[in-house]
Amino acid sequence: MVIKKLLISHSQIEVIKKQARSSHEEIYGWLIGYLKNNIPHILAISECKRFEQQTVISAIPHALEFQELSSTMPQGIGPIGIYHSHPASSTLFHSQTDDNTLISLTNQFQNCVSIVTNGEEINFYQMGKERKTREIKVEYDEPKVPDFIIVAIDEKFDIHISENLFKDSNRMNSIKIKIQNILIDSFQKHWDEFGLLKNNLNITEKATVNDFLTNDISEEPIYIKIPQLTKEIMSNLLILKNQDTDNGIIEEKEGTDLHLHIKAKFLIYVINLSRELQDFKKMIRVEFLGNILPQKLQLSILESQSSMLCIPEDYFLNYFGFFIRLSSFKDKKLNKLTTSKSNYEFLSKFLSSFNSYIKINISPKIKAYLARFLYDLEKISLYYDWGDNLKKRINLLRNNLDLKIL
């Protein structure tokens, strides 16, 4: 065995084993954490509930299951490994199929970990030199949660839409996609021109990230600021017309101005404290343009009467000590139109997974994390028609896990 450490709470290991014992088919899940001093620190596990295929000898998770999970994760903390079971096996091994997947995942994240269990025993693997799987040593300890920086954007745009296109209700989704495509291209193109501000003061190039770290989600964020001239250039591109019926340039009086208020807040967890804040600009760009903005625009609602394109806000849930982000409106009616079904399914999945923590010896720290998550879940469920239903399930889980109400 290669002596290479991995940090994970013993409680989480017991939960993985319990999940394996409760299924005749292979179970699957993701290990969520970060890397420090080349040591994977596993903060949480996330059980897969939706499969493309799940048998006694194979498991293929549904692609959306991974997409939903990874999209809520902050930069700096994410899926850094997988776990699965071999239910019919008395001895543990890493199969050829498992090796191939570990090779692929290791190409994406160098220190990827693969856990295999039969419900009783558990082994830990990483990809070694010459693409050979090696078993690794594990230290059962609850890793610390790193601090983070908070980043936000608050910018307003007007999108000029030809009357022909705006009146065509069948084109609403097409309008949203067109806006997304123009905005993403435009933000990507001008990204290097944007500045960073805190308390209305420009942040200098040499500022170290350490000066902006926090563990308080309510602290004033660092704002992404678009210079005025750049904003004018970007705004001039926001003109949409119906390619089938509109010819040439749309006169200003011929169209409608759709108002879009882009507000977003997100977190970047920081492991290396000596880095300059500017080093994180790429991470900020990928999080905002590769995750948050397109997702918000896809979930947006076009309100014709007020000429507004409403986008959901960001809500944070404390998940095993770090924050995951969920897009949601404050208005039940708006949520009913877009986010309700997907958020219900996503949040229900957590409740269902937490059943695996019942009747096992979990640490006080993990217990406190579960209590906090349920508290946050209860708060966000107030914005949904299914809130009462979820609250009943939360209370039942609190009783079964003997958790305090915060």
Added chain:
Amino acid sequence: MASELNTIYFVNKFGTEKKDIPFPVSSNIKLMDIIPEISKKFGLIAQNVCIANMGGQVLTHTDLLRPVKEIVEKFGNTFDIIDRGIVG
């Protein structure tokens, strides 16, 4: 006549850091034709790759055979590239 270029943004969310690759591509090329190259750039095995837009729609085999221009108009220009993570 040369066809216009579309830039598609592929995002990989496995690991501690989300990573993206902007991929300028001719608008009449099929998305399927660029999957091997984009998979290679992220280190994924092409057969294990799944493409989904940010609205949670997984692109089907039929979608992948459509030209990039149509795909971008229907699904947007930003996609998650997902490793199916098959285990046995």
